[in-house]
Amino acid sequence: MKFLVSVPASTANLGSGFDALGMALGMYDDVEVAVPEDGSGGLSIAVDGAGAGEVPLDETHLVVRAVRATGYTGGLALRCRNTIPHARGLGSSAAAIVAGVAAGFTLTGRELDTEALQIAAEFEGHADNAAASLFGGVVVAWSEGERYRAVRMDADARVRPIVLIPSQESSTRTTRGLLPAEVPHADAAHAAGRAALAVHALTSDPSVLLAATEDRLHQNYREPAWPDTVRVINDLRKLGVPACVSGAGPTVIAFGEIPAEVDVHGFDVRRLDVDRAGVRIRPLD
Numbered sequence: 001m002k003f004l005v006s007v008p009a010s011t012a013n014l015g016s017g018f019d020a021l022g023m024a025l026g027m028y029d030d031v032e033v034a035v036p037e038d039g040s041g042g043l044s045i046a047v048d049g050a051g052a053g054e055v056p057l058d059e060t061h062l063v064v065r066a067v068r069a070t071g072y073t074g075g076l077a078l079r080c081r082n083t084i085p086h087a088r089g090l091g092s093s094a095a096a097i098v099a100g101v102a103a104g105f106t107l108t109g110r111e112l113d114t115e116a117l118q119i120a121a122e123f124e125g126h127a128d129n130a131a132a133s134l135f136g137g138v139v140v141a142w143s144e145g146e147r148y149r150a151v152r153m154d155a156d157a158r159v160r161p162i163v164l165i166p167s168q169e170s171s172t173r174t175t176r177g178l179l180p181a182e183v184p185h186a187d188a189a190h191a192a193g194r195a196a197l198a199v200h201a202l203t204s205d206p207s208v209l210l211a212a213t214e215d216r217l218h219q220n221y222r223e224p225a226w227p228d229t230v231r232v233i234n235d236l237r238k239l240g241v242p243a244c245v246s247g248a249g250p251t252v253i254a255f256g257e258i259p260a261e262v263d264v265h266g267f268d269v270r271r272l273d274v275d276r277a278g279v280r281i282r283p284l285d
């Protein structure tokens with residue numbers, strides 16, 4: 001058995017929707033999955049691109065851990081071709097987890113269903129990135145007790161994301177540690193209104209994206225980890241360009257054109273499509 005799992009990157013939060021809003025982006029990690037014909041066990045992993053020479057090549061590899069979380073215990077040969085940069089706020093860890101869950105479900109003959117989201121989201125403790133990589137489009141994710149849920153919507157065709165990716169890495173775990181336990185009531189109320197507006201902006205009316213992407217719950221608290229990111233966001237927003245931190249940073253996500261007067265030196269600027277399909281599985285011979 002041999003198949004290819006192709007999984008999109010994602011951007012979480014989208015400014016106001018901390019831990020709730022996500023969107024899939026047209027940048028992909030491909031994982032070729034094969035099971036030894038003779039039924040022998042064993043594990044082999046090869047990695048090209050992002051993470052090559054850095055990620056472990058044993059049972060602790062994130063894709064393998066996610067495969068195992070689906071209950072598949074047999075032999076596995078993985079070839080990972082990664083284009084999603086690690087620790088930049090583009091959902092690389094969620095993409096790896098979703099790839100592993102999709103591979104595990106395929107190996108055990110199951111359709112990707114709500115249990116796939118549950119398993120994937122349990123790895124990160126929130127479902128925003130994982131739901132986007134699984135389902136594509138724009139997602140709202142939430143949890144009810146220990147169950148993770150998400151709804152998927154189509155992005156408006158006029159939503160044209162641009163990502164500005166710095167070379168510096170920033171770990172999600174580290175910058176979550178910068179967040180306060182409590183926020184002022186006024187900021188919580190602001191976030192609720194703007195996040196609701198963001199759903200409308202992303203799916204029906206991108207003209208209100210500037211207000212919709214204004215955040216008060218995480219970016220300023222995390223600024224010490226990536227001051228240049230916050231500077232670029234503030235410069236863009238002052239000129240009327242909707243911009244916010246992608247996920248836990250340090251990538252900036254903006255909508256529209258980048259004005260020449262904004263200094264984006266040190267950032268790799270790329271226009272990406274919104275991915276509409278989510279994770280894809282294709283048989284290989």
Ligand SMILES: Nc1ncnc2c1ncn2[C@@H]1O[C@H](COP(=O)(O)OP(=O)(O)OP(=O)(O)O)[C@@H](O)[C@H]1O
Nearest residue numbers: 062086087088089090091092093096171172247248
């Ligand atoms: N394809 C992969 N294969 C193996 N491990 C991976 C893969 N992608 C990410 N990882 C692991 O996840 C880490 C990055 O996770 P982290 O949550 O900090 O950032 P991110 O997922 O890129 O960003 P964000 O969650 O803010 O969008 C990497 O340093 C690596 O250990």
Ligand SMILES: N[C@@H](CCO)C(=O)O
Nearest residue numbers: 012018019172247248
């Ligand atoms: N919502 C998450 C996304 C990163 O995984 C955060 O901002 O920490």
